[in-house]
Amino acid sequence: MSQSSLSILLLGALGLVGIGVGGLVLSRNLYRLVLALAVAETGGNLLLVLAGFRPGAAAPIIEPGRAVAAMVDPVPQAMVLTSIVIGVGVQAFALGLAIRARAAYGSLDMDELRGRMEADIDAEAGAPPAASQHAPAIARLAGQPEAKP
Amino acid sequence: MTALDTVLALSTLAALTAFLFGNARSYAWLAGILLTGQIVLLAGMDLPTSASLDFTIFGQTVGWQLDGFGRFFALITVGAALASVSYMGGEWGERYAAEGKSRRWLHGSLAANVMAMLLLLASKDLIAFFIGWELTSWAGFLLMAQGTDRALRAALRYVPYAMAGAMAVLGGLVLTLAWTGTLDLDGLASAMPDLGNARLAILLVLFGTGFAIKMGLLPFHLWQTPAYAEAPGAGTAFLGAISSRMGLFGLGLLLVKMITLSRLADLSLVDGLFNARDVLAWIAALTIVLPTFTALKQNDARYLLAWHGIGQSGYMLLGLVVGDATGSAGGLLHVFNHATYQAALVLSVFAVMHRTGTADLNSLGGLVTRMPLTFLVMLMGIIGLAGLPPMNGFVSKWLVYRSLMMNGMPLLFLMTVLGTLGTILSVYKLIHNTFLGQLRAEHEQIREAPWSMTVPMLVLVGLGFLTGAAPGLALRWVAQAQAALGLPVMSYTLGGIESARGSLDMLWVVGVLFAGFGIGAILFYGVGNRSKRIHQLDNYAGGHFLSADVRYHYSDNFYAGLMHRIGPLYRGSFVWLESALASATDLTATLMQAWYRQAVPALALLAAVVLGLGWVIWR
Amino acid sequence: MLTRYGALIFAAGFAFFLFVLFAGQPLGAPPMTVGRAVLDQAPAAVGAANIVTSVVLAYRGIDTMGELAILFAASTAVGLVLGRGRGHAAPTAEPGGFILQAGVDLLFPLLLVVGFYIILHGHLTPGGGFQGGVVLAAAFVLPVLARPAEQPSHGAMAWVEGLAGTAFIVTGLAALAFDRAFLAPLLGAGQLGALVSAGTLPILYLAVGLKVGAELASLLLRFTEEEAAR
């Protein structure tokens, strides 16, 4: 395989990472966040496999008949196996959380969920709700003292 | 087991027993015995005495050793504690317990203070010093926080000051270690003067700030008044008498022993415009004047005295910084003198509070007929505070004045005189509003304070009078302190000082004074006595008669005319400074918290990574 | 709006910087410091024709153990989040059409066979415990999709999970009995390329496959349970 397509592969891997990370910071939908994470991790795995690849080398599997040819580095492949499974495990857990959050707050919008969460925390602590983003700045800066019952 | 070990063991024992049995009615006796034992041991101790406990940690040896300087302060500490404990032992303590407040904690925190201060005063190296310093701060906090929520709030206001001071000292400590390689005080005494000017200035600022905060020097004085005034009576007496002097102790070690005054004088700041010594002297002078005139405005006797406590510490520092034999002797002697009459005054004020239930100078008056002994105590006390003969306050202040004149510092001298003027005015307000004028109707049934309270007060003022008439008694300890610091030792006599350029013999002064009183009395009574006793209420003012049901006492808005003149000078700048600092911190904190409340933390992370990689790549 | 553009710029910059970094690396010419040694020694030392397998199960066996633990932790955590304590309410979804059901019935044994084949040949050919385990999981989940009414018992699955994981660790610990280090391959390398070779590797891979299959199956089944039953 030519060097140019190696560069293309590198670009592809990093492109996946860029797209995934971009989606991770851009989107506010929990489900979409999980997707973005999956895409970015796929890119990372591709990169890691690339780290062990040599053009013209064979897959690291010995066919009994054939003589042992030059092979690609097997260690990164083993690592990638691990990281793929890890990624799926985290993805499943995140989806479970999203389901619960949706069931509790009836929304998948991160901003809304975050607001509800802050409100719950303050309510449980018995502290007055924090000054909202829309309150005049000076009120936010002044900050409230601790709650006195 | 050296004498110092015994003293420390006794103080520890006192603290333990206080926390165990402090609630018992008769615990004060045990505490008194333990404290007396410490006084005896301290007085009889040969100097320097080192403790047998010491250990090495992270390459530094930590140990304790008491020299003349420390012993001088230690004696005052234990004495003040003894006075407070005996005051607590009687009716006052009963009332305190009856109000549902914990005598255990009061006794305990008092004993803890004594122990901590002894550890501090006996420290042999900076680590031991810092340990003692912190223990003193937090034991002081404990004592301040006793009793009421007002006291707790005042103590909480003390926390940032105390911590800032401690951290300044700690910073100085580590820098000292980094620069000189030693933390032993004697080793530093030889190593520190060799440091360059810049480093010495840094150390001076760090240590100086820490000590100044403890001492209540301007501009770090705001915490002290409420914290000391709101504490329970015995605690207030102890705190006002000695607690903040630990700052002076530290400054003495730093300025005189380690840096030495001559090196201080060479240390020129703002390229030679003035040297560090002048700066310190002027800080001291300002500390004399401003708090004193703030005291003039107080309407609560406790606050008034607390403000004076700050002002008087200025005299001590000033004398120490002037640094010749008489000046330093005056400064150090003033520590002892101030302890005697400050404690007496505070106790008398609390005696009045004990009977009348208030220390508000606008709601008292005419108590002289009801509480004559307390009146006597306060009278002698304010004479000492104002620095007039025959009390001991006169001696120390005279020494300071004299050294200022001799060293050609007329401006500073004028400042001290101004301070004394303010002192006289405000203490007159104190005694007038409390004891003179006409008795209020609600105070008709007031009785004299119980013996358990009057005796300690009388002992204290008696001590003040004695050392006023025969300063030599106290100057012994002072001379040892001077020697330990490496200052020129003042040659003293029983009556005062013997010097070619004007000596002072208080025995003569007091003798002449009382002779004068006697002659006056003989003339007055002997040669046709025309006086006639009238009742306290049988007088008239402004031309029209007052019937006995209208009590007339001119106390509200005291010194109206004077205040009309100097009132506009009170700007409250320091309060403004403090609140500005607080709100600035608040603002920064809110901004910092905004980071943790951001909507998309991942975005910030990403941005950071990108910037970081950019830094790495184009570095 | 501004933050959105900022995010785009940062994401692009991130990718760009990574490109700058990795473009400077020996792309296509890895140092193979460890890799070459592994390639040289693995066949003799471990005896697996599939060298990746010998790396996964022998050289980096601890990684695989951690990987199993991660799957276990994930499914446990999902159970903690989605689970409803004891007993599972029967899903309310109606069964699928005939075609689907029949297809699944045909598929089930096929998947089972394929899965075990992949697992047991993991040391010879591409594939192994993880891949085969996924197939097994699919084999058990598809019927549920077809007939939501009849669910396999979580209890049985838990047993498979636990025993498979235990088998892996015990096989590792067995080495201690022969005074070897933890997870050292036993039973000799055998003849390269034979089905019965590579010592304990097939056993390990079987354990991995069963555990992964059970984990993933229970994980998937968690998601098939309906919200309504909560």
Next chain:
Amino acid sequence: MNPSVVALVVALPLLAAFLLPLVPGSARRVVGPLVLLVLTGIGMRLWDVASVAPVVLAVGDFLPPLGIVFYVDSVAALFVLAVALLCLLFWPWAGEGEHLDRKQSLTLILAAACGGLAVSGDLFNVYVFYELAAVASYGLAAGGRGAAGQVATFRYVILGSLGSLLALFGITLVYFMTGTVNLAHLAELAPKALVGVPGLAAFLLILLGLGVKAELFLVNAWAPEVYATAETRVSALLAGLVSKLALLVLVRLLVLVFPLPGTHEALLVLGLLGMLTGELAAYKARDVRRMLAWSSIGQLGAAFMAFSVPGDAGLVAGIAIALHHMLVKPALFLLAGRWGGSLGRIAGAARRSPLGAVLFVLFALSLLGVPPLPGFWAKYLLLSGLAGQPGGLWWLGGLVVLLTTVVEAVYLFRVIGALYSRDEGSVAADQSATAVAGSGMLAAVLLVIALSAPVLAGTLDRMAVQMGDVDGYVTRVLTPPAPAVPIGVAP
């Protein structure tokens, strides 16, 4: 001692976690504690051995650097011990049915992962254990009180996964440059191979990636939310234990693999910012739980600053701070279980449970570094380490430490003042007996340490020297002690 004992540190808790659901009901409750007790024994044994000479285990008898290596020096042994004890202290005893089993399994897995992080000597293996610890702590955090916790955990998962991704890039970069992931091998190659821009970039990526759990500034925004919503038991474990192990791993990498110019500065700056932001944010916190969360961020910033000091001085200071915080913060979180609300609520709580209040004061004072409590020595080491450096950033760091300590004093004493104030709080806030007992035990340890400080100081120095001994690490790992058994042949 058979070095394979080291493997038990990981294998045993995992085995128990796998088997837990199969154990019949009555015995099920004792499995976890038993295993943790055994782990404690192993930790003590390892401590004894490792304080003489570190223990090396080549897993599977594969000669390093081919296989994975476990390396136990005295620091690692101490952390293994701490893992066992803290997991025991915060063991989920009560709970309903299956959920309790799950929490127990997750706690066991967390213990295994933390033990693995402490002993592992392989970069990618560290990554795996880090992920394991991550997933376990996600689960525990989400198993908390209600949906707010699950939203917070989701945000935590997103941030943590992004971090792991970064770390993976760092590892990939390292592999590109050196072709190995064995720490000793890397330490050998680093001076030549891991230099310049890529090396520093790899360090930055790994630092920010693994820093998420260590509450490193920039990646710690999850902490307040999670600690405020998770069970205090879990918050205590995360803040006390997991963060320290992530820290330990990062320090190992810094010492062994990345002795580059610039790494220490980066660590210093991040730690400085963390301390500044954490302490100041805590100053404005409106409830105790989040206050503690932010203060732990600040403390970890201090630890990072300490480790940023080159040489053994930095290691000594860092280890001291980490251990002290590992002791104090869990206790404070325990007490915050009942007193986690706003100050208005806990007003006057000291009258109801005086012992709890006294314990709170004790730990607060130690956190502030009031002598002679251990916190003072930690702070002293940190400051003297920073002061020993030639000026510049390091002195700025020292200044920040001093100033933030003042802020810390203010907010901690705000709480103490509320506890002891004479007006009544809105809710009855009696301290729970278990919390008092647990924090009481920790307090006893604290006081013992305070009394035996001079002795422990020497031990600390030795630990730091052992940890900083790179050449020793390389030789011990890469030259196997005994001739390896001919591989593949059953004896």
Next chain:
Amino acid sequence: MTWTDLVVQVMTVLVLAAAFAAMFLRNLLGAAAATALVSLGVSVLFVVLRAPDVALTEAAVGAGLGGLLLALAAKRLGLWRIEVQEKTDDGEGKSC
């Protein structure tokens, strides 16, 4: 230019396109499908990179299992009813 180069180029383009789709498709179910497609494409690339094990795993775990998980989760999240999630769930819907 050998066939591998061709495969690489085609698959890379396809994968990137699928990734974009996964990020910007309004229909989240479609986005999930696109994500699975990304995994599949990458697994092909793995084959080209002489990593058959990884390819199998990526196909089985990443594409198959991951896709199944996403689909089931989407069902439970009620994302199969497109018109509903348009309004409530999709954050981008509002903030664009």
